[in-house]
Amino acid sequence: MIEPNMATMLSYIFTDFTIEKKRLQSILTHAVNESFNSISVDGSESTSDTVVALSSNQIESEENDLAEFESAILEICQGLASDIVRNGEGTSHVMRIDISNYPGSDQEARMLGRSIANSALLKCAIAGNDPNTGRLASAIGSFLGRLEDAGTIESKTTNMIIKLGGRTIFKNGKFVLEGDDVENELSQHMIDAQLGEQDEYPKHQRCVEIGIDFGTSTKDDSGECGNVTVLGSDLTAEYVSVNADYRS
Known part of the structure; x- marks a missing residue:
C-alpha cells in the first residue's frame, strides 16, 4: 500500500x-x-x-x-x-516521470504523473522491458480525457513532446519511431534500469526515464505552469504473489 x-x-x-x-x-x-x-x-x-x-x-x-x-x-x-x-513489493523497475510546462498547477501535474505511474498496462509493459509507447500515450490521454473536453485536450497537447529513455517518441501530434533499432534501444534502456537479485540494497539508482513536456506556450488561464517529478514502480508477478498469499 x-x-x-x-x-x-x-x-x-x-x-x-x-x-x-x-x-x-x-x-x-x-x-x-x-x-x-x-x-x-x-x-x-x-x-x-x-x-x-x-x-x-x-x-x-x-x-x-x-x-x-x-x-x-x-x-x-x-x-x-x-x-x-x-x-x-516485487519492484523490478523504478519509473521517473518528469512533467514540465503542464498547463495548470503543480498539483494537477502531479495527479497526471501518478495516473501514469498507476497505469496497470504500462507497469506490466515496463516489467517485461517492453517499450510499449502506445500504453504510455494512452495513460496520458486517459487522465486528460477525464478532466477536459476534446477541444481543450487538443490545445493542451499541441506542443507536447514525450520522451522515453531520453529519446523523443512523440512530437507534433504523432509518434516518432523509426524501426526495430529504436525499439531495441528503448528496451535496452529498461533492461539497464532493471533491479535484479542482489545482496546489497540498492544495487543502483537508475530509473526508466519518462519525460512529458507540454511546451512553454501552454499555460492555463491563471498563468500557472506545473513542473513535477513522480516516481513509480512496475507491476510484477512477485507483487501479485506477495499480496495474494498475504494473510492479516
Whole structure:
C-alpha cells in the first residue's frame, strides 16, 4: 500500500537547527509534496501515514542559513521516498516521470504523473522491458480525457513532446519511431534500469526515464505552469504473489 497521501510509512526527521515552528512546517510541507506525495507503487492509500520534523533548537542559525536547511530537508525526504519505491513489493523497475510546462498547477501535474505511474498496462509493459509507447500515450490521454473536453485536450497537447529513455517518441501530434533499432534501444534502456537479485540494497539508482513536456506556450488561464517529478514502480508477478498469499 504505497500511494499518496502519503504512503504506508512513518518518517521522523530530527534537527538541532533553530527555526520557528511555522517556518519548519512550511519547509516540511513543501518537501513532502515533492517527495512522499510524489510516489506510488500500487495506487493504494494507507491509514498509517506520518511525517514529523522536530527541532531541539540547540544550534543557533541565521536567516541566510535557511536556504541550505530547506535544501537539506528536501534532499532527505526525496532520498527516503525513492528508497520506498525501490523497496516496493516485487519492484523490478523504478519509473521517473518528469512533467514540465503542464498547463495548470503543480498539483494537477502531479495527479497526471501518478495516473501514469498507476497505469496497470504500462507497469506490466515496463516489467517485461517492453517499450510499449502506445500504453504510455494512452495513460496520458486517459487522465486528460477525464478532466477536459476534446477541444481543450487538443490545445493542451499541441506542443507536447514525450520522451522515453531520453529519446523523443512523440512530437507534433504523432509518434516518432523509426524501426526495430529504436525499439531495441528503448528496451535496452529498461533492461539497464532493471533491479535484479542482489545482496546489497540498492544495487543502483537508475530509473526508466519518462519525460512529458507540454511546451512553454501552454499555460492555463491563471498563468500557472506545473513542473513535477513522480516516481513509480512496475507491476510484477512477485507483487501479485506477495499480496495474494498475504494473510492479516
